[in-house]
Amino acid sequence: xxxxxxxxxxxxxxxxxxxxxxxxxxxxxxxxxxxxxxxxxxxxxxxxxxxxxxxxxxxxxxxxxxxxxxxxxxxxxxxxxxxxxxxxxxxxxxxxxxxxxxxxxxxxxxxxxxxxxxxxxxxxxxxxxxxxxxxxxxxxxxxxxxxxxxxxxxxxxxxxxxxxxxxxxxxxxxxxxxxxxxxxxxxxxxxxxxxxxxxxxxxxxxxxxxxxxxxxxxxxxxxxxxxxxxxxxxxxxxxxxxxxxxxxxxxxxxxxxxxxxxxxxxxxxxxxxxxxxxxxxxxxxxxxxxxxxxxxxxxxxxxxxxxx
Amino acid sequence: xxxxxxxxxxxxxxxxxxxxxxxxxxxxxxxxxxxxxxxxxxxxxxxxxxxxxxxxxxxxxxxxxxxxxxxxxxxxxxxxxxxxxxxxxxxxxxxxxxxxxxxxxxxxxxxxxxxxxxxxxxxxxxxxxxxxxxxxxxxxxxxxxxxxxxxxxxxxxxxxxxxxxxxxxxxxxxxxxxxxxxxxxxxxxxxxxxxxxxxxxxxxxxxxxxxxxxxxxxxxxxxxxxxxxxxxxxxxxxxxxxxxxxxx
Numbered sequence: 001x002x003x004x005x006x007x008x009x010x011x012x013x014x015x016x017x018x019x020x021x022x023x024x025x026x027x028x029x030x031x032x033x034x035x036x037x038x039x040x041x042x043x044x045x046x047x048x049x050x051x052x053x054x055x056x057x058x059x060x061x062x063x064x065x066x067x068x069x070x071x072x073x074x075x076x077x078x079x080x081x082x083x084x085x086x087x088x089x090x091x092x093x094x095x096x097x098x099x100x101x102x103x104x105x106x107x108x109x110x111x112x113x114x115x116x117x118x119x120x121x122x123x124x125x126x127x128x129x130x131x132x133x134x135x136x137x138x139x140x141x142x143x144x145x146x147x148x149x150x151x152x153x154x155x156x157x158x159x160x161x162x163x164x165x166x167x168x169x170x171x172x173x174x175x176x177x178x179x180x181x182x183x184x185x186x187x188x189x190x191x192x193x194x195x196x197x198x199x200x201x202x203x204x205x206x207x208x209x210x211x212x213x214x215x216x217x218x219x220x221x222x223x224x225x226x227x228x229x230x231x232x233x234x235x236x237x238x239x240x241x242x243x244x245x246x247x248x249x250x251x252x253x254x255x256x257x258x259x260x261x262x263x264x265x266x267x268x269x270x271x272x273x274x275x276x277x278x279x280x281x282x283x284x285x286x287x288x289x290x291x292x293x294x295x296x297x298x299x300x301x302x303x304x305x306x307x308x
Numbered sequence: 309x310x311x312x313x314x315x316x317x318x319x320x321x322x323x324x325x326x327x328x329x330x331x332x333x334x335x336x337x338x339x340x341x342x343x344x345x346x347x348x349x350x351x352x353x354x355x356x357x358x359x360x361x362x363x364x365x366x367x368x369x370x371x372x373x374x375x376x377x378x379x380x381x382x383x384x385x386x387x388x389x390x391x392x393x394x395x396x397x398x399x400x401x402x403x404x405x406x407x408x409x410x411x412x413x414x415x416x417x418x419x420x421x422x423x424x425x426x427x428x429x430x431x432x433x434x435x436x437x438x439x440x441x442x443x444x445x446x447x448x449x450x451x452x453x454x455x456x457x458x459x460x461x462x463x464x465x466x467x468x469x470x471x472x473x474x475x476x477x478x479x480x481x482x483x484x485x486x487x488x489x490x491x492x493x494x495x496x497x498x499x500x501x502x503x504x505x506x507x508x509x510x511x512x513x514x515x516x517x518x519x520x521x522x523x524x525x526x527x528x529x530x531x532x533x534x535x536x537x538x539x540x541x542x543x544x545x546x547x548x549x550x551x552x553x554x555x556x
Contacts, residue, residue, distance in 0.1 A: 015445070041477030042448040139349045166394075166474055168348040168503055169541060170548045194475045195504075209477070238510065239489035255482050258509035258539060259528060301478050 001068045003157055003188035004030040004053060009062035011048050011211075022048040024211045026062070030190060030204075035183050037202035038192040039300070045211040046192040047087060047161055053190070054084050054159045066157055080108070083155035085146050087162040093135030097126055097145055100134050101152060108153030118185060119148045122178055140171040147178065151187075158182070160191040164198065176201050196297035207300055214303050219296055226294040226302065228252070231271060232260040235284040244282045250274070255301060260288075262298055312339040314466045314497045315360060319369035322355050329355040331520035332369060339465070342488060342498045344508045347517030348548040353501055354470070356517070360499075361468055362386045374466055387415070390459040390467035394474045397455035400444035404435060407443055408458055415462035422461075429457040449480030456487055460496060467491070469500045473507065485510050505541040514540070516547050523547050 006028040013020045023045045030036045038046050051057035053064055055075035064071040066078045091100045101123070105112050116123075126144050129137070134145060143163060150158060160179075164172045176198060179189055191202070199205045199219045207215040207222075215222055235241045241261055245254040252264040265271050272289045279287050294302075315337035322330040330352045337343045347353045358364035360373055362382030371378045373385050398407050405426060412422035430436045433453055443451060452472055459467055469488070473481045485507065488498055492512075500511065508514050509528045516524040516531075524531055524547055531543045 018445075041480075042475035044477070162475075166349075166471070166503065168548065169505060169544050170348050170551075172503075173545070194477075196478060239486075239493055242486060242489070255479070256485060256506075256510060258506040297478050304477070304479060 001032075002029045002065070003032045003034065004028070004036075004064075004066050004190060006049070006053065006064040007062055009049070009052060009059045009064060011045075011052060011057070011059050021211050023052070023059070026211075026213060028206060028213065028216065030188060032188055033183060033186050035179060035189045035201070035203045036191070037199050037205040038190065038208060039194075039196060039199050039205050039296070040192070040208035041194050044208045046208060048211075049208075050084075050159050050161050050190065050192060054082050055079055056084075080153075081156050083150035083153070083158040085150045085158075085160045085163055087165065089142050089146060091134045091142070091146055091149060094133060096131050096133055097137070098130040100145060101149055104149040105152045110153050112152065115152055115154045118154055118182075119151050121181060122151075123148045139167060140174075143167065143171070143175065144178075147175075151182070155187065157188045157190070160189065162192050162194065164193055164195060172198070196295070196300055199296040205296075207303060209300075209304050209307070212307070214307050215299070222296060222299050223294055226299050228264045228302065229271070230292050230294050230298060231263045231265070231275070232257070232288075232290050232292045233263050233275065233279075234260040234286070234288040235279060236286045237284065240282075241279075241284060244279065244284070248278060250278075253302070253305060255298075257297075262292070264302070311336070313337060313372075314339050314374055315343075315499065316372040317360070317369075318371070320356070320359060320366055320371050321368045322352075322359060322364065323367045328520055330359070330366075333517070333520075333522045335515055335522060335525055337497060337499060338512075339497055340492055340495050341513065342492050342500065342511045344511030344514035345499060345501045345517070346508055346514055346544060347501075348551060351517040351548075351551070352520040353517055357468055357470060357499075357501070361389060361391060388464055388466075390462070390464040391470075392455050392459040392467065392472055393470040394452075394472060398443045398451060398458065401442060403440050403442055404430070404446070404454060405439045407454070408461065411458050412461055417462060425461055429454070429461070433457060447480075449476045449484070452476055453480070453484055453487060456484065460491060464496070466497045466499065469498060471501050471503065473502060473504060481507075505539065505544055508540040508544070516544060518547055518551050523550070 006026050009023055009026040011023040013022055026049060040046055052059045055071055055078050067081060069078050101112055122144050126141050164175055204218050206213045242256055245251050245263060250265055250268045252266045254261050254263045268274055275289050276287055313336045318334050319332045321332050345353055359366050359378055360371060362378055362385040374388055376384045408426045409422055430439055473484055492498055513527050515522045528540055535543050535546055537543055
């Protein structure tokens with residue numbers, strides 16, 4: 001049995017007589033205790049898919065299950081056993097930290113004490129502020145409280161919708177460390193994110209764009225499946241380098257990547273020498289060209305360009 | 309020859325009651341520079357930007373922005389800079405062109421100038437067919453590119469960009485940065501915040517704020533070498549971890 005399954009799920013929204021396709025024929029199988037990442041930019045369909053799977057939204061077609069329960073027929077049973085942290089902070093800002101947690105515990109007929117062990121390592125970090133109103137918390141603290149509230153009834157499946165969006169690099173790392181810990185408690189986690197670098201931490205990921213999944217696999221496998229030769233190129237002037245490479249007809253794609261450009265050539269022999277000659281003719285200085293291994297973001301952009 | 313600074317900051321401080329949000333920061337930004345202003349959530353970045361853009365009065369210290377004192381000439385600063393943020397940038401219920409006309413009008417451009425500029429922007433962004441559609445029906449990445457172009461509609465010498473690329477897809481995010489680099493190439497000065505550490509590398513210089521103070525300032529290469537690491541993410545993590553102001 002899969003912890004989460006989607007079979008041919010499609011969804012459209014009507015917007016002033018205009019139909020907007022949000023999801024197109026989504027098929028997905030997530031294993032028990034898996035940390036599964038749904039990776040894609042804003043507007044790619046991540047939230048729609050999460051809300052269909054956790055029974056808050058009806059699909060136009062297709063079926064699905066959570067913990068073996070049907071997402072339409074058994075919606076009540078599913079709601080009792082899943083935890084959900086929406087993208088927008090949705091706790092009660094006028095209640096204190098502790099009151100929020102108590103409220104969610106009582107809604108699920110349990111107590112903080114009963115499941116304290118599960119949330120301990122997360123909740124402890126905000127416990128010194130338990131009498132502060134939720135609305136008065138910093139972003140990182142709100143996030144920890146929201147996660148504690150989503151966990152207080154010991155769910156078997158956890159849905160996290162962009163928990164790290166707008167969060168700084170340090171807090172993002174801490175948050176993922178917490179998710180890794182939760183996995184040990186046999187909780188299945190479906191987490192969405194627009195940050196490609198977070199994919200590497202997941203057991204498996206689905207890359208989503210324009211409502212379609214274009215790849216579902218282990219992050220290491222996605223990287224291994226990347227077939228084109230990829231080069232990192234650096235010169236003294238980044239902006240001119242991008243412009244010159246883009247206007248060269250031997251270049252298939254060129255994207256800025258930190259302090260270098262990542263480039264795929266169109267059937268070019270002896271790439272390094274040929275490219276060096278080209279860049280020297282364009283008066284570039286301190287030219288460095290080296291073959292590199294693709295990351296998830298390289299793969300995403302390559303697949304995105306291919307499917308467009 | 310003295311350098312041409314568009315931002316000069318000396319011991320700039322902002323206190324809210326007993327809490328010092330920005331703690332005596334000093335730095336300069338040169339003309340035509342892409343300056344990355346980094347820091348963890350709660351480090352004091354937003355407060356600093358508000359002071360520099362004339363929206364908040366400092367508690368002490370000085371800052372000059374495009375030659376005007378932030379304490380005495382805030383209105384002059386507001387009129388002459390560009391500003392774009394992730395959250396508030398365009399009116400969703402106005403069309404692409406209406407947004408351009410609105411912002412052009414706010415900054416005192418004449419109709420004929422607005423029309424010429426509008427055509428130019430629509431051409432560059434490949435939005436000629438979207439001229440009369442509502443901004444809310446544009447994909448996020450297009451919106452952000454449009455918002456940036458509108459923020460420099462009145463040719464400001466300096467633009468503040470507050471997390472302009474959050475959530476934008478990886479290809480559009482890079483197209484956005486090419487617009488930024490192009491503007492810098494034309495001499496515009498850009499002051500940018502971001503949570504994407506690869507974007508920090510595209511800046512000429514970056515500063516990293518921790519607990520209200522600027523803990524590091526230099527070119528990305530200098531900072532990487534100083535800390536003995538290979539990327540900006542590692543620079544940022546090692547500095548931001550020193551924060552004792554973990555929770556506000």
